[in-house]
Amino acid sequence: MPPTADEFAAYSGKRYRKSPGLIAKAVAGETILVPVRRRVGGMDRIFTLNGPGAFIWRQIERDATVEAVVRLVRAEYDVDEETAREDVVGLIKDLARLKAVSRVRPAR
Numbered sequence: 001m002p003p004t005a006d007e008f009a010a011y012s013g014k015r016y017r018k019s020p021g022l023i024a025k026a027v028a029g030e031t032i033l034v035p036v037r038r039r040v041g042g043m044d045r046i047f048t049l050n051g052p053g054a055f056i057w058r059q060i061e062r063d064a065t066v067e068a069v070v071r072l073v074r075a076e077y078d079v080d081e082e083t084a085r086e087d088v089v090g091l092i093k094d095l096a097r098l099k100a101v102s103r104v105r106p107a108r
Contacts, residue, residue, distance in 0.1 A: 002086040
């Protein structure tokens with residue numbers, strides 16, 4: 001189910017960063033997230049990202065806002081706004097639940 005306009009607004013201008021306890025390795029066209037410390041945020045196993053997930057991960061590593069990632073996904077995969085929002089916000093939610101990413105707090 002795609003995020004509502006209000007839910008997307010809560011994410012759109014935000015930036016996320018990867019956990020310092022993870023490394024990403026490209027293997028056979030997929031990106032594998034590997035904890036380098038035992039139990040990073042409860043992660044005790046590796047996770048695999050498919051092509052679009054790996055693309056989103058790279059944009060997170062480049063410090064792009066969620067809104068910018070949505071635009072980039074639309075351009076890269078020729079999908080509509082709703083699909084791109086659903087994919088980006090859905091993956092960020094999953095990664096945040098795993099503590100693989102965290103929201104960057106704005107400087108005060």
